[in-house]
Amino acid sequence: xxxxxxxxxxxxxxxxxxxxxxxxxxxxxxxxxxxxxxxxxxxxxxxxxxxxxxxxxxxxxxxxxxxxxxxxxxxxxxxxxxxxxxxxxxxxxxxxxxxxxxxxxxxxxxxxxxxxxxxxxxxxxxxxxxxxxxxxxxxxxxxxxxxxxxxxxxxxxxxxxxxxxxxxxxxxxxxxxxxxxxxxxxxxxxxxxxxxxxxxxxxxxxxxxxxxxxxxxxxxxxxxxxxxxxxxxxxxxxxxxxxxxxxxxxxxxxxxxxxxxxxxxxxxxxxxxxxxxxxxxxxxxxxxxxxxxxxxxxxxxxxxxxxxxxxxxxxxxxxxxxxxxxxx
Amino acid sequence: xxxxxxxxxxxxxxxxxxxxxxxxxxxxxxxxxxxxxxxxxxxxxxxxxxxxxxxxxxxxxxxxxxxxxxxxxxxxxxxxxxxxxxxxxxxxxxxxxxxxxxxxxxxxxxxxxxxxxxxxxxxxxxxxxxxxxxxxxxxxxxxxxxxxxxxxxxxxxxxxxxxxxxxxxxxxxxxxxxxxxxxxxxxxxxxxxxxxxxxxxxxxxxxxxxxxxxxxxxxxxxxxxxxxxxxxxxxxxxxxxxxxxxxxxxxxxxxxxxxxxxxxxxxxxxxxxxxxxxxxxxxxxxxxxxxxxxxxxxxxxxxxxxxxxxxxxxxxxxxxxxxxxxxxxxxxxxxxxxxxxxxxxxxxxxxxxxxxxxxxxxxxxxxxxxxxxxxxxxxxxxxxxxxxxxxxxxxxxxxxxxxxxxxxxxxxxxxxxxxxxxxxxxxxxxxxxxxxxxxxxxxxxxxxxxxxxxxxxxxxxxxxxxxxxxxxxxxxxxxxxxxxxxxxxxxxxxxxxxxxxxxxxxxxxxxxxxxxxxxx
Numbered sequence: 001x002x003x004x005x006x007x008x009x010x011x012x013x014x015x016x017x018x019x020x021x022x023x024x025x026x027x028x029x030x031x032x033x034x035x036x037x038x039x040x041x042x043x044x045x046x047x048x049x050x051x052x053x054x055x056x057x058x059x060x061x062x063x064x065x066x067x068x069x070x071x072x073x074x075x076x077x078x079x080x081x082x083x084x085x086x087x088x089x090x091x092x093x094x095x096x097x098x099x100x101x102x103x104x105x106x107x108x109x110x111x112x113x114x115x116x117x118x119x120x121x122x123x124x125x126x127x128x129x130x131x132x133x134x135x136x137x138x139x140x141x142x143x144x145x146x147x148x149x150x151x152x153x154x155x156x157x158x159x160x161x162x163x164x165x166x167x168x169x170x171x172x173x174x175x176x177x178x179x180x181x182x183x184x185x186x187x188x189x190x191x192x193x194x195x196x197x198x199x200x201x202x203x204x205x206x207x208x209x210x211x212x213x214x215x216x217x218x219x220x221x222x223x224x225x226x227x228x229x230x231x232x233x234x235x236x237x238x239x240x241x242x243x244x245x246x247x248x249x250x251x252x253x254x255x256x257x258x259x260x261x262x263x264x265x266x267x268x269x270x271x272x273x274x275x276x277x278x279x280x281x282x283x284x285x286x287x288x289x290x291x292x293x294x295x296x297x298x299x300x301x302x303x304x305x306x307x308x309x310x311x312x313x314x315x316x317x318x319x320x321x322x323x324x325x326x327x328x
Numbered sequence: 329x330x331x332x333x334x335x336x337x338x339x340x341x342x343x344x345x346x347x348x349x350x351x352x353x354x355x356x357x358x359x360x361x362x363x364x365x366x367x368x369x370x371x372x373x374x375x376x377x378x379x380x381x382x383x384x385x386x387x388x389x390x391x392x393x394x395x396x397x398x399x400x401x402x403x404x405x406x407x408x409x410x411x412x413x414x415x416x417x418x419x420x421x422x423x424x425x426x427x428x429x430x431x432x433x434x435x436x437x438x439x440x441x442x443x444x445x446x447x448x449x450x451x452x453x454x455x456x457x458x459x460x461x462x463x464x465x466x467x468x469x470x471x472x473x474x475x476x477x478x479x480x481x482x483x484x485x486x487x488x489x490x491x492x493x494x495x496x497x498x499x500x501x502x503x504x505x506x507x508x509x510x511x512x513x514x515x516x517x518x519x520x521x522x523x524x525x526x527x528x529x530x531x532x533x534x535x536x537x538x539x540x541x542x543x544x545x546x547x548x549x550x551x552x553x554x555x556x557x558x559x560x561x562x563x564x565x566x567x568x569x570x571x572x573x574x575x576x577x578x579x580x581x582x583x584x585x586x587x588x589x590x591x592x593x594x595x596x597x598x599x600x601x602x603x604x605x606x607x608x609x610x611x612x613x614x615x616x617x618x619x620x621x622x623x624x625x626x627x628x629x630x631x632x633x634x635x636x637x638x639x640x641x642x643x644x645x646x647x648x649x650x651x652x653x654x655x656x657x658x659x660x661x662x663x664x665x666x667x668x669x670x671x672x673x674x675x676x677x678x679x680x681x682x683x684x685x686x687x688x689x690x691x692x693x694x695x696x697x698x699x700x701x702x703x704x705x706x707x708x709x710x711x712x713x714x715x716x717x718x719x720x721x722x723x724x725x726x727x728x729x730x731x732x733x734x735x736x737x738x739x740x741x742x743x744x745x746x747x748x749x750x751x752x753x754x755x756x757x758x759x760x761x762x763x764x765x766x767x768x769x770x771x772x773x774x775x776x777x778x779x780x781x782x783x784x785x786x787x788x789x790x791x792x793x794x795x796x797x798x799x800x801x802x803x804x805x806x807x808x809x810x811x812x813x814x815x816x817x818x819x820x821x822x823x824x825x826x827x828x829x830x831x832x833x834x835x836x837x838x839x840x841x842x843x844x845x846x847x848x
Contacts, residue, residue, distance in 0.1 A: 015675070019682045026688065030695040141373060144836065148828035150778050152785045153821035156804045164811050171807060269686065270782065288687060289694045289788075296691060303684035 005316060012308040017076075019304045024072045027293055028064075035059060038088070062293075079301060089292035090283070097283055097295065098302075102265055104174075105272070105279035108195060109264035112202040113257075120207045121253065124214025128222060129241055139211065146208030151270040154204065158197055169197050172276040198275045202268055214253060221248045251322045259314030262306040364763075367841040374837020380830035384823070388637030397628045399635040400793045403618070404626065405609040410587055413601035414555060416567060417545045420595075422466075422482040427498050432470065432480030440470055440482050464509025469502070478502075485509065486545055487530070490537045490557045504530055508541045527561045563588075567597060611813050621815040624803055625792075633820060636795035640827070643711055643780045643790075644773040650715025652769055655722025656758075662723065663730025664753060673723065680720040686779075689713060693788025703791040710789055714776060725768055729761045763842035767835050774831030781824055797824045 035058050043051035058064075062085075063071040078085065084094040127139040163171045170176060176190050221227065222245055230240045267281030276282065280299070287295035319325045358366065368374055392399070422441055426432035436458060439451040443460045450473055451458045457473035466484040471477060483505050487496060496504075500517040507515035507524050514523050521533045528541040540557045542564045548555050556579055566574045566588065577583045585602040608626035612618055620629035662673035692713060696706055733739060734757070742752045783789030784798025792799065800820040803809045809816050 011675075011678075015678050015682055018679045022679070022683065023688065026692070030691070137373060140836075141833075144832045145825070145829055148774060148778070148825055148832050150781055150785075150798075150801075150821065150824050150828070152782065152804075153801060153817075153824060156801070156810060156817060156821065160810060160814075269690075284687065285690065288691045291694065291698070296687070300684055300687055303687065304682050307682050307684070 001319065004319075005312075008312055008315065012312060016301075016304055016308060020076070020301055021072055023300050023304075024075060024297070025068055027297060028068050028071065030291075035062065035064065075297065079298075084298045085294040087287065087292055087295040089287045089290040089295060094295050094298045098280065098298065101278055101280045101283040102267070104277065105267035105281060106264050108199055108202065108268065108277075108279060109266075111199055112206065113260070113264065115199075115203045116206050116210055117257065119203070120210035121214050124211045125218050125241070125246065125249070127211070127215045128218030131219065140215070143208040143211040143215075146204055147212070149205060149208075151201065151205055152274060155197075155201055155271065155274045158201060162197060170194060174277050194275075195277070198268070198271050198277055201271050201275075210256075213256065214249065217252045218245060218249045221245045224248070251318075254321050255314050255318045258317040259310040261313060262309040266303055266306050364838075364841045368837050371837045371840060374833055374841075377830040377833025377837065380826050381834060384637060384641065384827050384830065387823075388634050388641055391634040392631070392638060395628075395631045395634055397631040399631065399795060400627065401631070402626045403609040403612070403622055403628065404606050405612065406604050407607045408602045409605045409607075410600040411603045412549045412598060413586065414563070414599040415547050415549055416563060416597040416599060417595065418567070419484050419486060419543055419545055422468075422484060423486065424480055424482050425498060425501055426480045427478050430477070430479035436470070437480075437482065440468065444468060444482070463506050467505050467509040481505070483509075485528075485541050485543050488540045488542065488546075488557075488560065490539055494538070496539065504539065504541060527565065529557060529561060563599065611809070611816065614815050620819055621813070623800070623816060624809075629800075629815060629819070632795040632800060633797070633823060636797045636800055636820065637823060637827070639707070639790055639794060639796045640777050640780060640798075640824070643707070643714075643796075644777040644831075646711045647714040647718060647776045647780075648769050648772045650712065651718035651722055651772065652765065654716070654719035656726055656765070658719065659723035659726030660730060660753065660758070663727040663734065664757070666731075666734075670727070674727070677720040677723050680717065683717065685717045686782075688717070689779075689783060690786065690788055693783060693786070697788065703794055707790055707794065710780070710783070714779060718772070718776070722765070722768060722772075725764055726761055729764055730757055733757055733760055763838075767839045767842065770835035770838060771832055774828040774835070777824070777828055777831070797821075 036055065039051055039054040039058055042048055042054045048054070049057075063074040066074060082095075084098075086092065087094045087097050090097045123139050123143075127136045127143075130136050159171055162168050174191055174194050175187075176194065179187060179190055182190060222241075227240060227245055230244045231237075235244075265280070267279050267284065269281040269285050271277070272279040272282035273285045284295065284299040286292075287299065422437070422444075424432060424437050436451070436453060439453050440458070440460055443449070443451045444462075449460050449462075451460055458479070459471040459473040459476070460482075461469045461471060463469050468482040469478055470480045470482060472479060481498075481502055485505060485508060487501055487504055489496065497518055500522075503515040503517040504522065504524065507513070508528060512524065514521060516522070522538070523531045523533065524541070525531070529537060530539040530541065532538055537557060540560055542560065544560075544564045544567055546555060546560050546563055559576060559578065562574065562576050563586075571588060573585055573587045575583060575585050587600045587602065589598045589600065590596075591598060609618075609622045610624055610626050612622035612626070614621045618628050618630065620633065623629055623632060658673050658677070662670040692709075696709065701709075739752070739756065742756050747756075780789055780796065781798030781801070784791075784796040785802050787799070787802060790796035790799055797820045801817045801824070803813075804817040
């Protein structure tokens, strides 16, 4: 097991290296002339160095003069030393902006995941146990509809109904107008109030996939021989389903849920942007559109690490949860 | 074997013919394809999906042809806009006119005003006494008290010439004002007779219109425009009545509405004229000509939706085509050759799997924005990028299938039978993977359409002048559109949702239909 994990970790590092190499190359090939803009504006300040001097200094600072591969190694070195540079868009160190935004996204993701699990798994199991009934069809079509739902359209509909017609929520933002006048408890409640619609959106768009996954796995388990045995020896249906079948369905579920845990940090780009919630998705969207290379590079590297970590956790969990799987 | 069975089916069983018990023709045999079709069409939900898709194709591809409008055709409407037309001030200050060859300077004018407020009829200034004689309402004649010579006039009602540039004599002004302020109807000046009507119009005895007397100073705001006396009269009457707006027919017979705004801070009136202007029919409400209204640029919404559907469907197809093509080649190679080829290709797949595709596409989109790329070229790049980022999933699927198939007995049989490698791959391996490919492509198209729409929604995908369902919904970012113009974004969103749902339903139905273990 330990050998397997070490091997996987080693492989992950290599994959990370190549992923970031591709991304770095892409970034270097982009025609964003941000450095020239910065150099020009700095050169215009009174008593400043000339444009050429600034240009040379900035190019050296961002390792733009070392070729793509050379520059990449410098970037890697800085990245592993924890030196992520300053964000061009937010004009503060990348890590500060990251710390400012990532926790909000994380809490949103965590709450979403909680509701996702308690809604999707029971529904998936009900659909599987009642296969080919009206309930099953309703749940299956609903799950597919949620998967097919374009996030931005759903958000617009929610806003129309709950913000415009009913007036229950604000259209944008994390805090209300009179946030500063509230005491700490009410400030917290105000934030929660503004997070209701974003979280509902996230739950609805993520629920479908898990529902279908649960249903498929439950069906597979229900067709297994040991279920037939359990029924044959006269166990009541409730016991068959919730004691024998459900526990076995949990194996793939635990794996997939464990694998998606790192994804809680990745933020929700569309939802956060459309609701103007200052999470990591919102921050990174504006950085990416604004040509903020240090922040974008950091965010992409962060996402790559999260993906690799998710895969690793899923694989390890699979071996841990399922006693039939033994990895040499 | 299927083909053989089908061939046997061809000579149709006639009633009279007698078959032996073990004759194949006694049993109705369906080819696997027909079995799949039968199972698929028994799935009502999948058939609904298929119908929606058929509708979308007809709507987008044929609808665009029969629609009377073009994709980028802009429509105009005649809009009534209130443009500033004239300004009016009620004269509250005295105005002065000096008699010919007399001195009537501003100090004396000021003294006269004082005298009028104090109701005095003489004013003394620098040892000269002036007489202030009230000739009418707010109309005074100033004289030298000693000689009774008129030196000037102080008045509030203004005599405006009907024909621009006319100068009236002092005698004319004096007599006209005297008659007007005393509600007279005629006067004589310079030996001629004039008539004043109740509105303050001054006519010569021949009936020629000469001037117009009013308390209001009315000026045109549009350069080079002359306000007719009739208009001024009407306006003065309306101002006197305190009206907000009035309708006036001008000399050319054009009837338009005039809106009067009083500005208390500068104590004047602004008159705006409702003028017909040709503008883009922006956000036109649904009507007979435009069943779903018009969009921000005044283009027919329904036609835009049709062309948008074309773009969405074509992009979905091409992207999946690229991804599938790459996926089949890479997955096929990895699966068939195994060993280091498999290892290498699967690590490349791992790498591509790990690239955060949405952020990368957003960054590339923003860069293409910065380069001001041609919208058509941009669409091509978008398809290539999406296709290139999409192949690893397909490769993984095909490799897995081929790996498991390779170990099965029929493959050993082909090897033992001495069938060539290419025939083994393309005749025996690939047909067995096709069901999975079809299901994956069908569901993949739905996903690609959403990705494309999301990018276009962010303004980073398909760009104006091309329509796409995503960039049509983009308008909803404008809160006013969200609140008031449902026809701009709800139909596009509904079409998008239905199309993606239909692709998924069909894919799901196909998956079940291809699965031989299916109960039904």
